[in-house]
Amino acid sequence: MTETLLALAGLTKAYPGVIANNDVSLEIAPGEVHALLGENGAGKSTLVKAIYGLVKPDSGAMHLDGQPFAPADPKAARAAGITMVFQHFSLFDALSVAENVALGMERPPPLRDLSARIRDVSDQYGLPLDPTRIVGDLSAGERQRVEIIRCLLQDPKLLIMDEPTSVLTPQEVEILFETLRKLKAEGTAILYISHKLEEIRALCDTATILRLGEVVGDCDPREVSAREMAEMMVGGTLHVPEREAGPEGAVLLTLDHLSAPSPQEFGTPLRDISVEVRAGQVLGIGGVAGNGQDELLLALSGEMAVAPDMVRLRGQAIGHLPPNARRALGLCAAPEERLGHAAAPDMTLTENAALSGKTRKNLVRNGLVDWGGARDFATTIIDRFDVRTPGPENVARSLSGGNLQKYVIGREILQAPDVLVVNQPTWGVDASAAAAIRQAIMDLAAEGTAVVVISQDLDEVMEIADAFAALNAGRLSAPRPARGLTIEEVGLMLGGAHDMEVAHAEA
Amino acid sequence: MDLTAIDPLLLLASLMVASTPILLAALGELVVERAGVLNLGVEGMMITGAACGIIFSTLTGNAWLGFAGAALGGLLLSFLFAVLTQLLLSNQVATGLALTLFGLGLSALLGQGFAGTRPPAFPKLDIPLLSNLPVMGQIAFRHDGMVYLGLGLVAAVWYFLTRTRAGLVLRAVGENHDAAHALGYPVVLIRFGAIMFGGACAGLGGAYISLVRVPQWTEGMTAGAGWIALAIVVFAGWKPGRLLLGAYLFGGVTVLQLNLQAAGLAIPVEYLSMSPYVATIIVLVVLAAGRKPGSLGQTFHASR
Numbered sequence: 001m002t003e004t005l006l007a008l009a010g011l012t013k014a015y016p017g018v019i020a021n022n023d024v025s026l027e028i029a030p031g032e033v034h035a036l037l038g039e040n041g042a043g044k045s046t047l048v049k050a051i052y053g054l055v056k057p058d059s060g061a062m063h064l065d066g067q068p069f070a071p072a073d074p075k076a077a078r079a080a081g082i083t084m085v086f087q088h089f090s091l092f093d094a095l096s097v098a099e100n101v102a103l104g105m106e107r108p109p110p111l112r113d114l115s116a117r118i119r120d121v122s123d124q125y126g127l128p129l130d131p132t133r134i135v136g137d138l139s140a141g142e143r144q145r146v147e148i149i150r151c152l153l154q155d156p157k158l159l160i161m162d163e164p165t166s167v168l169t170p171q172e173v174e175i176l177f178e179t180l181r182k183l184k185a186e187g188t189a190i191l192y193i194s195h196k197l198e199e200i201r202a203l204c205d206t207a208t209i210l211r212l213g214e215v216v217g218d219c220d221p222r223e224v225s226a227r228e229m230a231e232m233m234v235g236g237t238l239h240v241p242e243r244e245a246g247p248e249g250a251v252l253l254t255l256d257h258l259s260a261p262s263p264q265e266f267g268t269p270l271r272d273i274s275v276e277v278r279a280g281q282v283l284g285i286g287g288v289a290g291n292g293q294d295e296l297l298l299a300l301s302g303e304m305a306v307a308p309d310m311v312r313l314r315g316q317a318i319g320h321l322p323p324n325a326r327r328a329l330g331l332c333a334a335p336e337e338r339l340g341h342a343a344a345p346d347m348t349l350t351e352n353a354a355l356s357g358k359t360r361k362n363l364v365r366n367g368l369v370d371w372g373g374a375r376d377f378a379t380t381i382i383d384r385f386d387v388r389t390p391g392p393e394n395v396a397r398s399l400s401g402g403n404l405q406k407y408v409i410g411r412e413i414l415q416a417p418d419v420l421v422v423n424q425p426t427w428g429v430d431a432s433a434a435a436a437i438r439q440a441i442m443d444l445a446a447e448g449t450a451v452v453v454i455s456q457d458l459d460e461v462m463e464i465a466d467a468f469a470a471l472n473a474g475r476l477s478a479p480r481p482a483r484g485l486t487i488e489e490v491g492l493m494l495g496g497a498h499d500m501e502v503a504h505a506e507a
Numbered sequence: 508m509d510l511t512a513i514d515p516l517l518l519l520a521s522l523m524v525a526s527t528p529i530l531l532a533a534l535g536e537l538v539v540e541r542a543g544v545l546n547l548g549v550e551g552m553m554i555t556g557a558a559c560g561i562i563f564s565t566l567t568g569n570a571w572l573g574f575a576g577a578a579l580g581g582l583l584l585s586f587l588f589a590v591l592t593q594l595l596l597s598n599q600v601a602t603g604l605a606l607t608l609f610g611l612g613l614s615a616l617l618g619q620g621f622a623g624t625r626p627p628a629f630p631k632l633d634i635p636l637l638s639n640l641p642v643m644g645q646i647a648f649r650h651d652g653m654v655y656l657g658l659g660l661v662a663a664v665w666y667f668l669t670r671t672r673a674g675l676v677l678r679a680v681g682e683n684h685d686a687a688h689a690l691g692y693p694v695v696l697i698r699f700g701a702i703m704f705g706g707a708c709a710g711l712g713g714a715y716i717s718l719v720r721v722p723q724w725t726e727g728m729t730a731g732a733g734w735i736a737l738a739i740v741v742f743a744g745w746k747p748g749r750l751l752l753g754a755y756l757f758g759g760v761t762v763l764q765l766n767l768q769a770a771g772l773a774i775p776v777e778y779l780s781m782s783p784y785v786a787t788i789i790v791l792v793v794l795a796a797g798r799k800p801g802s803l804g805q806t807f808h809a810s811r
Contacts, residue, residue: 054689074691090686092679094798103679104690108672265798 011060020046038210081157093136170491197226249279284465301333330418385410402433526758532736535708542701543681543802547603550733551610553713558614560714581710681800744797
């Protein structure tokens, strides 16, 4: 291509102790879908934040349409025609769709006109959306539509998308891609950040791969395999978890018509969930965020009490028991949010080990904490799960996301539970750490533990689960054997596309 | 006991006067909290406003200038709070409590030479025609300017928050400061503005006590009005309309119980004195509270 819309040359940004971007150069043409690939911490987010004016690079130059371009803030970037859909949605729960859209625009028209325009654009691109609804009540897919429409209303030249598909069902992803292809046909350039390689192969024209802040290669994603791209990202060969399927044992965990209201505002109530998990079995529960995953974990871990008979462990009713009583009986859980839920951020790893392990590891004697034992336990977790930290006296907050995740999962696994429940075990974790965590979960199952893995990453669920069930609006589908299940079938189990339709050819 | 001594018209008229200090202070705090900041220093800013009001009005001989000085005093005190919590990232709860203690001490110091002085009279507006209406005239149209300024501010704040772009941005900052920052809105600057508006309003409310209600300077004369204002903001669900209702209810029961005391009702005085607080809380709780701003009381730091 001869034209260039945006050119970056030698962009460098350093934070204290880490170089986020080192001499990064890339070019994007109008109508091009350009993928930015890399592990967590490779510097993708910093790079797009520099383009969007949220981060000022230390050195290097950017050119937009041949003109020097150095946005002082996101407003300047938006004025120049650059918009961004954020990974963690930048939406306001208590405000309406129209108000949220207005906040992302420079000069929004009066709300009534804006509502009409939202309806127009959402029809045109096949993204139905009611402007008067409160964002807090929307599903994850609908929330993303709000962000996309906010961008589209500004006629962008460049649309930046930061991991847009991580919260969507396969059908919703397909509809998103239709919308993006339509934009591309209209000449809009798209900078697409993801680590889902198959998606990039399906959508993108070029890919730039970052590792540790540096560009390590460019490729045409339609011509190289996903494995080759993954190895460029990681800088080595990738270890794929594996295990021998053992014979299935007795039923350990039974959910019997489990129903409960959500303890959170804007949460999803659990509706009549019944399922059994056997010793040695891994039950994968897939579903789009906000369909009851958090509530299910709370009900299983004991943080939310339910009727005694709704949750049974080896036939014993435990629905009314609090977390520590359940741990004593052999049920351990690791929630999704690492900082503040699975671990206390400002307490040391030793203290965090004692908080969860005190019952099963006998770390409390006569009301006093056995700190020596707690430190040994923490050290064991660090050694066995390859947690990169100077030592157990460091606070949980100081660990990177992947390392802390290995720590909190390892902490539960090493308590040798009979039943382990994990929510999003590899959320925001890089590929090699994720592989290690999955391997550890599968090893635990091979030793005869019943495991429930709740995850929004379908590839992950399909990789480690024996049986797959989908959580949709607080209801759980009947589990099916994971082997042989196709992605289309999974998508249908997830409830398909939530009132979405493929873009009309020319509406 | 002689209940006939209570004139209902006079009662309703004095309700509006009795509610004004709390209404003003609570309205300012409502804007502050909608911007996501919890300033527990309302009591301190009110009492400082009360002292500044006496000082400025006595020195200038003009009650309006007294109110202006009171607003300035409250604003300066809230500026201190804004610097501490928004720039130096101190804890909002602790800083707010400290601000109340500081305000109480500062006002005692400032007001030392003014104890017992009578501030210049604050004229009542006799609104032509309207004030001659048979019943409503006496109740609603023979008050001083601050009563109407308070009502006007309620309407203005409601309009600002629900109808204007700036109000939408302010609510957005209070709802999710990280998202507002990501969209390029100046979170700290907006919060500075809101905090200082809150300070000025609290100062006006305090000055209304020392210039109109009492009117003279006594140490600690706000006597917890700032805390009631804070409670009304929460119970009113952060909505200006309900705030007006809450403030009038509190003022109304206060006036009523004073009248009942004077009439010699056979209920212990202590029960009567607590009745405004109980009545306000019960009514506003029954009305079901709204949703609090998502980022309320959290420290914002643009670290990413």
